[in-house]
Amino acid sequence: MGILRLLLLSSLLITTAVVESRPISWSGGSTLMYKTNSMISSYYYHFSPSYQYSIGAEYINDRYFNEQYINIRSTYLLDRKNTKSSQRNLYLTGAVSTKKSEDFYYGIHGDWETRRYFSSFSAINKNTVSKDFSEYEMQLGVAPYLGDYNELHTWVMIKTKKDTLNNEWDTYPFMKLFKGDFLLELGTKNSHWDLHFMKRF
Amino acid sequence: MYKIFLAFIFLFTGSLHAMDNPHDHGSHKHNNMTGVDGSKTVLDQKIYNEFIADLGTSQVVIIDVNGMVCDFCARGIEKTFYDDKLVKKVLVSLEKGKVLVAYDNAKKVDFGEIKNIFLSNGQSATGMILKKIT
Numbered sequence: 001m002g003i004l005r006l007l008l009l010s011s012l013l014i015t016t017a018v019v020e021s022r023p024i025s026w027s028g029g030s031t032l033m034y035k036t037n038s039m040i041s042s043y044y045y046h047f048s049p050s051y052q053y054s055i056g057a058e059y060i061n062d063r064y065f066n067e068q069y070i071n072i073r074s075t076y077l078l079d080r081k082n083t084k085s086s087q088r089n090l091y092l093t094g095a096v097s098t099k100k101s102e103d104f105y106y107g108i109h110g111d112w113e114t115r116r117y118f119s120s121f122s123a124i125n126k127n128t129v130s131k132d133f134s135e136y137e138m139q140l141g142v143a144p145y146l147g148d149y150n151e152l153h154t155w156v157m158i159k160t161k162k163d164t165l166n167n168e169w170d171t172y173p174f175m176k177l178f179k180g181d182f183l184l185e186l187g188t189k190n191s192h193w194d195l196h197f198m199k200r201f
Numbered sequence: 202m203y204k205i206f207l208a209f210i211f212l213f214t215g216s217l218h219a220m221d222n223p224h225d226h227g228s229h230k231h232n233n234m235t236g237v238d239g240s241k242t243v244l245d246q247k248i249y250n251e252f253i254a255d256l257g258t259s260q261v262v263i264i265d266v267n268g269m270v271c272d273f274c275a276r277g278i279e280k281t282f283y284d285d286k287l288v289k290k291v292l293v294s295l296e297k298g299k300v301l302v303a304y305d306n307a308k309k310v311d312f313g314e315i316k317n318i319f320l321s322n323g324q325s326a327t328g329m330i331l332k333k334i335t
Contacts, residue, residue, distance in 0.1 A: 200273070
């Protein structure tokens with residue numbers, strides 16, 4: 001497998017660690033995340049000093065390239081609109097890596113949701129030692145039933161994403177479950193399971 | 202496919218405009234009360250009765266909230282209110298878009314303070330009413 005192909009594969013997998021739902025907690029709140037797929041695992045902790053931004057550190061264990069590094073990540077809320085039945089958000093996000101000083105990314109992330117429907121998009125520019133490229137992602141979701149507070153909530157989601165390295169959209173379904181302070185995302189892509197666990201406190 | 206991405210953003214922003222002016226039909230069984238800021242608050246009597254059933258002498262605040270569409274995003278509301286030792290009970294209703302808070306009578310209820318609690322959690326408190334339980 002050529003080095004370019006390895007880089008492409010790696011970039012696709014790293015994409016899953018870039019954007020997640022609920023990137024900022026309540027003022028003074030913390031979030032702990034664990035994510036794993038066929039090639040990498042990551043642990044991410046972030047703290048929200050206010051409802052407008054969060055800052056955190058993500059430890060990444062790249063099993064494919066056998067390397068470990070830390071991303072220092074931050075997200076800033078650019079705009080929020082609350083209505084009785086919906087909320088929309090626009091975020092600025094970015095990170096620097098301990099791997100190389102040239103490794104960093106930045107971009108925007110927006111979402112809109114009601115109790116029934118969810119949609120989001122992101123556009124991220126990544127700078128690496130070997131390549132600079134952009135990543136685009138969209139998510140759509142629907143809740144098959146409407147749970148109230150403290151009940152189990154279930155979302156059926158679909159995600160599509162691509163980067164400017166291979167210019168192909170990669171689309172796959174996943175499920176999102178949450179109850180109380182716990183959230184679990186479970187998806188399958190290329191015959192491998194993607195797992196994303198989140199706890200707020 | 203880049204056009205699909207742009208189209209999605211276009212639809213996303215369009216849906217925002219459509220959803221920014223919701224129309225709430227309310228429910229058939231409700232209790233009409235005028236909020237401190239003059240707004241109308243509609244609350245199911247059943248929810249209210251269940252909430253106050255085991256309360257002693259208290260003050261109950263019924264708060265209208267915008268942006269409370271997700272359980273996971275609303276977790277901080279309960280936590281922040283319970284930081285106040287004078288809070289006896291909190292109930293979050295995603296369905297009604299309301300939060301009920303029971304305070305000890307010693308509490309001086311301030312809508313500005315309540316608005317800040319919701320703001321710090323990412324939602325907006327748009328009105329409230331205060332009822333005394335004797």
